[in-house]
Every structure is written in C-alpha cells, then in structure tokens.
Amino acid sequence: MKFTFISLFVFLSLFASVSNAQLKIGYIDSDAIMDNLPDVQDARQKLDALIQEWQNELKKMETELKAKKEDYEKRKLTMTEQTSAEALAEITKLEKEIDDYRDKKFGANGELFQKQNELMKPIQNKIFTVIQQVAVEEELDFVFDRSGDILFLYAKDEYDLTTQVLEKLKLE
DSSP states (O other): OHHHHHHHHHHHHHHHHHHHTOOOEEEEOHHHHHHHOHHHHHHHHHHHHHHHHHHHHHHHHHHHHHHHHHHHHHHTTTSOHHHHHHHHHHHHHHHHHHHHHHHHHHSTTSHHHHHHHHHHHHHHHHHHHHHHHHHHHTTOSEEEEOSSSOEEEEEOGGGOOHHHHHHHHHHO
C-alpha cells in the first residue's frame, strides 16, 4: 500500500511537470488577414493601377513594334540595302526598349517590386507587431502561418538554439 502511494505520488508529480512543460502553439491565416485588412486593399488597388498603367504603355510599344515590322515586311523588297539595315536597326532598338522597359518595371528588382515593398512593408510590420502582442498575451511559445509554406511568425527567445549551434560548429 505504501509503495503504491509513493508510486502514485511520483507518477502524478512527473505528469504535472510534463503537462506544465507542454508547448503552446498558435497559428494564423495570413491570407485571411490580408484579405480583410482595408490597408492591404488600398495598397493592392494602388499596385493594380500602376500595373495597368505600365501594361498599357507596353501595349503601345508592342503595337508600334508590330506596325514597324509589318511596314518593313511590305517594303523590304523595294528598299535599298542601307534603308533596310536602318529599318532593321530601328526594329531591334525598339525590341530592346520593350525588353528594358519590361525588366525595369516588372523585373526581379523592378519598380513593381520596390513599390510593393514600399506599400506593404509598413502593413506587414504592423501585422507582425500585433501577432507578437497576441502571442505574449496568450502565452504562446510559437505562432505559425498556415497560408502556403509553413512559416514561423513568433517564437520565444528561450527556444533559440542559434548560439549553441554556432558554438558547436566552431569546436568542430
């Protein structure tokens, strides 16, 4: 009887410590947040208007290129060699201008990327700050984003193993 009581006491103590040590995890759906936040809608509208403006400009340039190519094709048999070379050079120049414009506006580091970053960064920072506040209030250890790729949005500093990993790497 005494052994059973001691065993039960040890088991309950272990169970209590394990249950206290459990992690509290939360998640958000960033797509739902972004879809319901008026600031995001305004930023998206501004970006869409800018994209439309740039696409219209590209269309004009492409229409001009198409007209020049058609004109060249119609007249190439009657052109002198020099006139033909000049027309082809003009077409090539216009093709390059179109490619440069497209890259400048829509490329990896283009104006669209920069404008998107300029408009969305403050909103993302605001959302991230609120996520941290809620995580602290709810005493959560980790917060994930379930939209798309799994992404850590918040983690308590006590779970950061970066320093230990770096120390072990330096020892090896």
